[in-house]
Structures are given as structure tokens and as C-alpha cells.
Amino acid sequence: MSTVDKMLIKGIRSFDPENKNVITFFKPLTLIVGPNGAGKTTIIECLKLSCTGELPPNARSGQSFIHDPKVAGETETKAQIKLRFKTAAGKDVVCIRSFQLTQKASKMEYKAIESVLQTINPNTGEKVCLSYRCADMDREIPALMGVSKAILENVIFVHQDEANWPLQDPSTLKKKFDDIFSATRFCAIKAIC
Numbered sequence: 001m002s003t004v005d006k007m008l009i010k011g012i013r014s015f016d017p018e019n020k021n022v023i024t025f026f027k028p029l030t031l032i033v034g035p036n037g038a039g040k041t042t043i044i045e046c047l048k049l050s051c052t053g054e055l056p057p058n059a060r061s062g063q064s065f066i067h068d069p070k071v072a073g074e075t076e077t078k079a080q081i082k083l084r085f086k087t088a089a090g091k092d093v094v095c096i097r098s099f100q101l102t103q104k105a106s107k108m109e110y111k112a113i114e115s116v117l118q119t120i121n122p123n124t125g126e127k128v129c130l131s132y133r134c135a136d137m138d139r140e141i142p143a144l145m146g147v148s149k150a151i152l153e154n155v156i157f158v159h160q161d162e163a164n165w166p167l168q169d170p171s172t173l174k175k176k177f178d179d180i181f182s183a184t185r186f187c188a189i190k191a192i193c
């Protein structure tokens with residue numbers, strides 16, 4: 001079974017860009033407790049983004065997900081999420097995703113600037129790069145974890161704003177079930193008697 005070990009968050013929502021906030025996850029369970037606005041949802045959002053590449057539903061294409069530079073009187077925030085997990089095969093893997101939010105003349109500009117997926121050689125401790133491309137990482141991480149992207153997005157790290165999807169309209173529900181059960185990978189067979 002794959003396990004999430006540690007996550008570093010810098011410059012995401014209320015997480016300060018100047019400090020390295022590290023969350024360590026414990027076995028068999030980690031409870032995240034805190035007052036309203038403390039950042040509990042942000043932790044789940046960062047786990048989901050790290051594993052699937054998907055921004056939260058209320059992120060305004062990334063702009064409201066990155067710590068607002070105006071809070072510190074700056075014009076730019078550099079943000080990073082670093083996730084360390086063990087694959088289903090027991091290998092240590094690190095995923096690093098970096099972002100930037102810049103105040104331009106009339107609007108804020110969000111950019112995903114670099115990403116890297118590394119594995120750690122257990123004998124030497126040396127880091128070996130598996131991928132630099134976001135699209136490859138978004139595919140490779142669920143495969144390394146042994147969990148589909150649809151399960152990570154809709155079940156394990158489901159966002160609180162989207163948690164009622166089982167009660168949504170029939171077409172949304174069908175699409176989610178098709179994704180979860182990979183129905184689109186199989187051709188439909190209908191028997192007529």
C-alpha cells in the first residue's frame with residue numbers, strides 16, 4: 001500500500017511563502033484539527049494538487065490558490081508544494097511543484113513554473129529524476145501510488161465544495177462513476193434477446 005509521509009507547503013493560501021511549513025503524516029491515521037481558516041482544507045487541496053495536478057474548484061485558475069502577495073506588500077509570491085510518499089512497491093518518491101503569482105499592471109498572473117518527480121536510491125540516498133513534465137507527473141504519480149486519478153480526486157482527496165457529487169445531476173454522476181470505474185476504457189456491449 002502506498003503511504004504519504006510528509007508535505008512541505010510554502011506560499012499557498014494562508015501558508016507563508018517565507019516559511020517552510022512541514023506536515024508529517026502518521027500511520028495508521030492523521031487527524032488535522034484547527035480553528036476555522038487555519039488551513040485544514042488547504043492541506044487537502046495541496047495533497048490533491050501534488051498527486052493529480054488538479055487545482056481546487058474555487059482557485060480562479062490558480063490566482064486565489066497562491067498566497068496573495070499584497071498581504072506582505074509585495075508584487076510577487078513564489079510558492080511550492082513538496083510531497084514525499086512511498087509507492088505501492090515501497091519506493092520513496094518526492095514530487096515538487098512550484099508556482100508564481102505576479103501582480104501585473106491590471107491583473108494577477110498565475111504560472112506553474114517547475115515540477116520534478118524524483119525517486120531516492122535506498123543504497124546511496126541519491127535523488128534520481130523520473131520526470132520534469134507536469135502532464136507525465138499527473139499520470140505517473142497515481143500509477144506509482146497504485147490508485148487511479150479519479151479515485152484520488154473524487155474519493156480520497158475530494159474537496160469539501162465538491163463532496164456532494166453523489167447527489168448531483170445524473171450526467172455528472174454518470175461521468176464520475178465512469179471515471180472511477182474506468183468505464184471509458186472498455187467498449188460497451190449490449191445484449192438484445
Ligand SMILES: Nc1ncnc2c1ncn2[C@@H]1O[C@H](COP(=O)(O)OP(=O)(O)OP(=O)(O)O)[C@@H](O)[C@H]1O
Nearest residue numbers: 013014035036037038039040041042064066067068
Ligand atoms: N490567496 C490567499 N492569500 C492569502 N490567504 C488566503 C488566500 N486564500 C485564502 N486565504 C486564507 O487561507 C485560509 C484558508 O483556510 P482553509 O479554508 O484551508 O481553512 P480551514 O481550516 O479548512 O477552515 P474551515 O474550518 O473554515 O473550513 C483562510 O484564513 C483565508 O483567509
